[in-house]
Structure formats: structure tokens, C-alpha cells
Amino acid sequence: MSSKGNIVTKKVFVSGCFDLLHSGHVAFFEEASKYGDLYVSIGSDRNVFMLKNRPTINSQAERLYMIKSLTYVKDVFVARGSGVLDFVSELKEIRPDYFIVNEDGHSPEKKDLCDGLGINYIVLKREPHQGLTARSTTALRDFSTIPFGLDLAGNLFDQPGISNLHPGSVLTVSIHPSPELGQEKSELSNTRACAQEIWGARLPFDRPEKLARMLFAYSNFPGQGYHSIASESIGIVYSGLVKADYARGFWPEKITSVQDDRILKFVEDVIHLAPLGSQQDDPRKLNDSLINIEALRELARAIEAGWQALFARDIEMFGSSLQRVARAQALTLNDGLDAAAREVLAQQPGKIHGWMPVSIGSNFYLALVAEMPIENTFRINVRRLND
Secondary structure, three states: OEEEOOEEEOEEEEEEOOOOOOHHHHHHHHHHHOOOEEEEEEOOHHHHHHHHOOOOOOOHHHHHHHHHOOOOOOEEEEOOOOOOOOOHHHHHHHOOOEEEEEHHHOOHHHHHHHHHHOOEEEEEOOOOOOOOOOOOHHHHHHOOOOOEEEEEEOOOOOOHHHHOOOOEEEEEEEEOOOOOOOOOOOOOOOHHHHHHHHHOOOOOOOOHHHHHHHHHHHHOOOOOOOOOOHHHHHHHHOOOEEEEEEOOOOOOOEEEEEOOHHHHHHHHHHEEEEEEEEOOOOOOOOOHHHOOHHHHHHHHHHHHHHHHHHHHOOHHHHHHHHHHHHHHHHHHOOOOOOHHHHHHHHOOOOOOOEEEEEEEOOEEEEEEEOOOOOOOOEOOOEOOOOO
């Protein structure tokens, strides 16, 4: 026990990694501190790496600083030991009245240790602070902030079977993950999943073209059945709006990145995505003999018109150019608009300036160009340079 003046206060002991400090940790400290003066033992960087086979996000010095600043905490220290029970020496030195864990942190070994030392062992339920969402380090770590690449127009030209016949551009937009997009990891479109394998939950800081080439190479490792295309890697890695110009080969001859917030805001305001479902077939397998060359030329011209419309922030010009892209692409592949897209269009008479089937990962959407909100659609959140 400790004393405050003439008042004897009981001692409370908790232990853990407490990496990625969040409201769930604070709520736990708050509840534990109701039993007495709170002493917090944190695992060393070395011990956490040994136990979890990964480094901490926040170093032990950072974790010490943040936890010590909390009013609920009497003192905090780095455990000197190793293993799951790295805090044994400190526990014996402090001799607390209570050792408190939450449900996830409970173990028979901890209870046996406390029983042997005559310490009351208490297991608390994991309860968020009133009005806040439940948080856990695992959930925060598992949520990927890796962006999605939206193929806005021209995602045929990034295939040599097309660009060898006629040069053209691909317009992509890097967008933040959202509940509407989910966190899918499709076998058909595995580029984002590859990015997560390489870099974890966040893109590293480096030159975009270097990262995009790394991702493209990794996702096209020899022996894979499916080969991703360059625009998928570019759309994920490059922020903002990108125009990639292809003449021949798998990689563009030129990449133009647009970070003008007025243009990016225009994209966010006028594009409304209506879900069409998942890919059933690999769309990259093309039959060159069926390609309409004249339509391919029109496709290249329509994409360039859409690019100019974005700079002008002209919604009518942009909508009509996307309409041209959609028609030219359908003619290029001798393919029509499927029933799901026709149904979406039938529900929006007179509201839209144009439309274009697009893909994000393994999912298809109909991009509708409109000024006002459209029912059963959602807008995108474009990733900026410093996001």
C-alpha cells in the first residue's frame, strides 16, 4: 500500500505492450485506477519483438512518455524481464494489492503467480468509454490504409496487346479505403494484397515510381497464374490523379501526376459509384483478332478529351468524354453494357452527364457523372500528396 497524507491507498499493477495507444487502453487504465494507485509495466521493444515477431510501432521511450502523461497512472516503467511474464521482478518489488488484466490478457500463469504472492487477481471486461467505439491494437494494426486504385478511363492501353496496336493513356485515381469498398483481397486482382504483403498496413515514404515498379514486379513474380497490370500498381502508389501514357510494353513511357486540389475536389464532387458486383472472369485475357482498331483510335481520343475536361473542371465536357470512352471501349472489344449497368442507368433518367464502367480491385462499378447526390451510390475520397 501507498499513503497520501494520512490516507492509505492500495496499489494496483497492470502490464502489457500498450503499443498504438488508443481509447481502449485509456478506459482500461481508468477502470483499474479505481482500485488504487496504478502502476503500469510495459514490455521492452526487444521482448515485444521476441514474443510477436514484429517491432513495435511506438518505441518503449514513446510508450513510457504517453502513458506517464495520463492522470490515471501513478507510475510506468519498462519491464526488465523477458517472455510472457516479463514483469515478475517489478511485481515482487512493488507488492501490489491488485493485479488487474482485461479478458484478452488473462492467463492461468498470471493467476498462479498472483496466488503464490498473495496478490488479488482481477479480470475486467473489455468495455469502451461511454459513447466511444471499442478499440483494440490488433484491429487498428489489421486495418489497412493501403489505397485503392480507381481505373477511371483507358485501362486497356496498359496491356501490350492493345498499346502495340495503338498508343493511348490510362487515367487512374488513388482513393482512400472506405466501408463501401471494404478490405477485400481478391485472387483476381491481387495487387493491393501484394502491397500489404510487402509493406503491411501503410505505404512507405519513397519515390512513387520506385514503389510502383517494386509493387508491379512483386505482383508479377514468375510462375504466377495471374499477372497484374501496371496501372493497378500506379493507382495504388501515386496520390491524386495520374495519366500514364503507353506506346508499347508493360510500363508507361510517361507518368503525369496531378495534385491540384481544385481538380481532385472536382473528381470527388462529380463522380458517384454504383456497385455492379465482382469480376467473374479475368478481364486481362484479350483476343487480339477481335479488337476494333478504329474504335481503339476513338478510345485514345476520348481519354484525352476527358483529361482536358478534368483540367477545365467542366462537368458536361467530362461526362460526355467518359460516355465516349465507354462506347469506344465497348466497340473496341466488341462488348456491350451488361444488364446490371443498364438497370442502374434506367433508374437515373435525366440526372447524369455521363457514365463509365470502372473497376476498383476485383469489383466493378458504374461511375456516374452528376452534380447532385444519387441514390444507392457513394462518392470517393481521393488521396492527397501528404495523406
